[in-house]
Amino acid sequence: MGRSIEYMEGSEASNQLLKNKYNLHDSPEAKTAALRREQRTGERVAQNPLDRIQNYLNRFHEIIDQDTPERSEHALDLIKGRFHRKYVIKPNEIPEDYFENQRRLAREQGHGDIQIDQQTRKQLTEVIIADQTSSLDKWMDYLSSSDAPYSDGLKYWTLRSVVDMAEYDKDRKTYPQRSKGTTKPFPDLNREALAYVLDAVEKKYQGQKSSDPEFDNILKTENFAKLYAWAIEKVTPASEEELSATNGAWVKYNQDSDHMPLVQSLQGHGTGWCTAGESTAQTQLQGGDFYVYYSMDKAGKPTVPRAAIRMEGGKIAEVRGIAPEQNLDSGAVHIVEEKLTEFGAEGERYKKRVHDMELLTAIGNKVQKALMLDRDELLFLYEVNTPIDGFGYGKDPRISQLRFGRQPYDDLPIMFECTPDQIAHKASEIKPHTKAYIGPLEKGIFNRLQQAGIEHVYTSFPEGKIRMQKLEIGGKSKQQLVAEMKQQGINIYEYAQQMIDSPDFTTLPQKDDIDLVRLTVQDLGLKGTPTTDEVYAKAGELGLDLCPAEVGPHLRLKDTNQPLGEWYFIGMKQIADRVGYPGVFYLARDGDGLWLSDGWARPDDVAWSPGHEFVFALRKETETQTLKTPGLFDRIFKR
Structure with a gap:
């Protein structure tokens, strides 16, 4: 007799959808998941199709729902990698007519009859792959986040549909079917439109109908692409005239209050907020109060949603606007800034974001007037010293828009206060007067950079910044380090504490x-x-060593201005926790403050993504050249 599976609310209905559309219960992956469960627990999964589907979907929770945000992020990266390999176009799949089309466009734009050589072809290919990867990741990031309170079945249906959809065809109002040679990105994610669709599907399986007969007919097909296209057309962003009006009023929706007034006030306004969906609004109001600022409509009534502040557990969980990626539009920044003063210390946390948005707007105004940007403005725009913090899910698109058309290599001498010949792009170009290096890393590069006293180092500008710093270690016991971290209010994750307690x-x-x-x-x-x-071996080739373990706590005590949402690892010899998992320290900052935590770092099976950051120690020149003694990497990897 098989054991029944536990369901989250709404799962049985969505699992019925997966049974009807895909026969998912009878798929090889569902059978494998059932076998895995039996081998692991000794319990057989019942033959009930919905149970078998839920058992398969539970596997994703087991992978992603780890005990730290870093581990969850790392697990999600592994799943993303599988999706990238399966669904993102490969270089050899890009059709030749794509490149011919680029030549035609160049002619039409007055660039003449250009030749697409291998280097240009490579660059175009990289752009296609990067755009597809980024657009697919946005769906996966959202659907795996707590902001998407939908059943696993609905998330599966959504993602399985999205990977078969090309970009939206505005003329035909449809999402074309993707093919193996599709070069366009995956569809844009509009959380509001998605909420409409998933709410409607849930209601359908509850026996409810929508108020729109046309939508009901599409709903019968259970075709996500058609439903999403319909919802996209119904989501109408505020007009420029409406955005020009900033006077209005804040409305507070109390925790645990009826969610429908909030939903009805948002639907049809094109905010892009998932809160326009009934399920999401209900979940969010269960977590805390919800504030919305409405500016005046044409009739002089405050009905146009412009900004939202969502509370959870007595803290500000998020601040959102209606600009792209849910950033604040320029007219709403001051309104939100004033409102945040009512939240005391919670509002203080958002001061930098307000400042950054105001400065970004000011820079945009200068660019529109064709005025020169000064050094401080350029340093800000290129994020040389600190990231630009916004209020949306992703980077404020104005950053890339303002950078587009600029010539970074004309701006670099202004920012770095040097002449163009003082910027090296190869190791052989480094001279005593060199002020900046932008180029590939090669053996011995870091000692050369240090000897020349070069402050600004990049593998590519501005994304590939290499940070170099001195740190004082030693002179304190492990007990003193822990006491100082606690005194400064630094959070120490339990496994990180176990690593500190270890004799290693x-x-x-x-x-x-x-x-x-x-x-x-x-x-x-x-x-x-x-x-x-x-990773460790490659760092060793470049002249870097593993850090002593105490670098973790010492650097945590020093890096108190770490940006919110940032985390990085200490490249060190792994220390096992109490259950034997080899880990390294990682330093993070989230809504709860600064953290010293641990990250899994098994030597041969942890897959690190390109964006993961590590801190290594610069190998002292005397170790490699004068004394000729092997560095720490050589000792570890000597076979």
């Missing part, structure tokens, strides 16, 4: 300075998703 964690008796280098897996020049061993 030691500290130097005397103080000493260590030079650190922080860079990404991509900066190292590694492709794909390398293992920990491969």
Whole structure:
């Protein structure tokens, strides 16, 4: 007799959808999941089709729902990698007529009859793949987040549909079917339109009908592409005339109140907020109060949603606007800034975001007037010293828009206060007067950079910034380090504490300075998703060593201005926690403050994504050249 499976609310209805559309219960992947469960627990999954589907979907929770945000992110990266390999176009799949079309467009734009050589072809290919990867990741990030309170079945149906859809055809008002040679990105994610669709499907299986007969007819097909296209057309963004009016009123929707007034006030306004969906609004109001600012409509009534502040657990969970990626439009920034003062310390956390949005608007105004940007404005726009923080899910699109058309290499001498010949692009170009290096990393590069005293180092500008700094370590016991972190209000994750308690964690008796280098897996020049061993070996080739374990706590105490949402790993010899998992320290900052945590780092099977950041120690020149003694990497990887 098979054991029954537990369902989350709404799952049985959505699982019925998957049974009807895909016979998912009888698929090879569902059968494999059932076998895996039996082998792991000794319990057989019942033959009930809905149980078998839910058992398969539960596997994704097991993978993603880890005990730290970093582990969940890492697990999601592994799933993303599988989707990228399966659904993102490969270089050899790009049809030749795509490149011919680029030549035709160039002629039409007055560039003449250009030739697409191998380098240009490579660059165009990289853009296609990057755009497809990014557009698919947005769906996966959202559907795996707590902001998407839908059943697993609906999420599966959505994602399985999206990977078969091309970009929206505005003339035909349809999403064409993707083919193997489709070069366009995956569909844009509109959370509001998605909420309409998924709410409607849930209601259908509850025996309810929508108020629109046309939509009901499409709903019968259970065709996500058609339903999403219909919803996209119904989502009408505010007009420029409506956006020009900023006077209005804030409305507070109390926690646990009826969610329908909030839903009805948002639907049809094209905010892009998932809160326009009934399920999401209900879930969010269960978590806390919800504030919406409505500006005046043409009739002089406050009905146009412009900004929202969502509370959860007594804290501000998010601030959203109606600009692209749910950033604040320029007219709403001051309104939100004033409102945030009512939230005390919670509002203070958002001050930098308000400042950044105001400065971005000011820069945009200068560019429109064809005025020159000064050094500070350029440093801000290129995010040289700190990231630009906005209120949306992604980067404010104005950043890329303002950078587009600029010549970075004309701006670099202004930012770095140097002449063009003081910027090196190859190791052989580094001279005593060099002020900046923008180029590939190669063996011995870091010692050359240090000897020349070069402050600005990039593998590519502005994305590939390499951070180099000195850190004082030693002179403190592990107990003193823990006490200082607690005194500063730093959170220490329990497994990180276990690593500190381990006899493998030691500290130097005397103080000493260590030079650190922080860079990404991509900066190292590694492709794909390398293992920990491969990351460490490549760093060793470049003249970097593993950090002493005490770098983790010492750097945590020093890096108190870490941006919200950022996290990076310490490249160190792994220390096992109590259950034997080998880990390294990672430093993070989230809504609960600064963290010293641990990340899994098994030597041969952890796949690191290109954007993962590591901190390594710069190997001292005396170790490699004067004393000729092997570095830490050589000792670890010597076979």
